[in-house]
Amino acid sequence: MFPSKQEVVAALHSRLPELERERLAYRLTFRNGILTILAAIVGTAASLLTRMPEAIAVTGIVAVVAAIVMIVRMRRHYAAYREQFKQLIVRGAVRELIELCRLPDETPEYRYTWAYHPDERISDAHIDNCLLFTERIDEISGEDLIQGRLGLTDFELSELELVRIERSTNSKGHTSTRHVTVFEGVLFVADFHKSFQGVTLLLANGWLGTSGFFNKLSNNLTNLFSKTKMVNIDLEHPEFNRYFDTNTSDEVEARYLLSPNFIERVLAFKSWHDEKVEFAFVGSRMYVAISTSASFFEPSVRRPTRQQLEQIYEELLFFFSLIEHFDLNTRIWSKS
C-alpha cells in the first residue's frame, strides 16, 4: 500500500514553512509588480493630459522601464519559487510515496527505487517505439520525468507536448506558420507482466465514440505500406469496443494481453479519466498516453503550501497506482 496523505504531509512537514514564506514573498513581489505597472499606466495617462511632449516622453520611458523591470523581477522570483517547489514538494512527495510504499505479497525481489528530473522528459525512443503518435512531429517538449521501480515493475512517466508545425503560403506569397498539438498530456511507460513479441494498440474511438470506421480504413491503407501488418479486432466487451479501437499484429497475442480481467481494469481506468486515453503494448512494455490540458506537478501561488502538497500527492498517487491497478507486479507467467 502507498502511504496515506497524512503520512506524506507529516514526513515533509518541517520543510513546508520555508516554502510557505517563499510563496508569500512571491505574492508580495507579484502585487508590487502589478501596482508598479498600474502606476506606470496611470502616470503615462496623466502626462498625456499635460500635452507637454517632454513630460510625456520622460514619463513614458520611465513607465516602460519600470514595467520591464517588474516583469523580469516577477518572472525571476516565480522561477526561483517554482524550482524550490519542485525540489521540496514534488521530489519530496515522490520520495516518500515510493520509499514508504509496501505492496501486497511482497517477495525479496521487490525493489522501491525512484529518480525525479524536473526539467527532463521521457526519451525520444519511447515516443517513437510506442507507435501511438504516427503523425509527423516537429517539436517535442516535456518536463517532470519520474523513473523508478515499484515492486517488480520498472516505470517512467513525464509530461509531454508533441507539436507539428504547418507552414502555408497564400496567393500573395505570405507564409504563415501554425502549431498543431499532436499530443498534450502524460506518457506513462511500464514493464508489462507478460512476454509478447507483436504490437497491440488500443486507440481511442473517435467521433461520438462510434465504431472506428475511419481507423479501420486508415489501417488498411497503412498496412499496404507497412512491414507490420495490423488487423482490427473486436473484443468480447461491447463497452470496451465502444471506447477503443483494437489494432494488433497478432490476434491471439492481443487477446492474451487483453484478458477479460485486464479489459475490466482498462475500462475502470477509463472511467476515472474523462479525456482521451490510449494504450500501446510494444516490446514487452505497456504505454499509456493520457491526454489532458491540465498541467501536473506545478505550483499554484494562490493556495497554501500544505494544500498544494496534498494536490501533488493525489496526482502522483494517480500515476503510481496504475502499476497495482493493472496488476503489473503479478508475475505468474513465464517471461523470457
Place this chain on the structure above:
Amino acid sequence: MSIMIIALSLAGVALLGVIVIYNTLVSARNKVREAFAAIDVFLQQRFDALSQAAEAVSAYTDHERETLMAVTSLRNQAAVARSDEDKIQVYREMEQLAGGLRLQAEAYPQLQASANYVHLQKTINDLEEKLSASRRTFNARVTRYNTLIEMFPLNLLAGMMNFSRKELLEVDAAKKQDVDLRSILRG
C-alpha cells in the same frame, strides 16, 4: 446484339458475385481452421508442461502416479483425435486434470517451493492464458463465419457450397470466475 451484351454483362456480374461470396466464405472458414490449429499447438505445449508437472508430483509419492498416467493417456487420445469434436473433448478433460494436479501439488509444500516447480507452474499458467486467448480468437472467428453464412444473400449460396454452422468452444463457468492468481503460486 445489345440484349446479348446486357445478358452477358449480368451473367458476368452474377458470376463475379458468386466468386466473391465463395472466396469470402472460404477465407472465413480458413481463419476458423487457423484459430483451431493455434489451439492445437498450445494444447501440445501444455501437455508437455503438464507431463513434467505430473512427473514432479509423482516423484514425491507413488500415489500420484495416476495423474501422470492420466496425462499420458490424454496425450495419446489427442494424438489420435481426428475430428474437432474429439479434440475439444480431450481439451475439456485436460482442463479438469490441470485443476486436479494443482490441488495435489498443494499437499507438498516443498515441491511448491522448488524453483523448478515454480517455473513449470508459470509455464502452465502462461499456456493456459494463451489457450484461453486462442479459444476466444476461435470463437470470434466462428461467430463471424456463422454470421456470414446466415446473412442474405450469402446464405443462399452457403448451403449449396457446403458451408455449415460451426460450434463455439464453451467456457466452464468456473473458468469465467476471477481467480486470485497470486495465491496459485504462493499457496
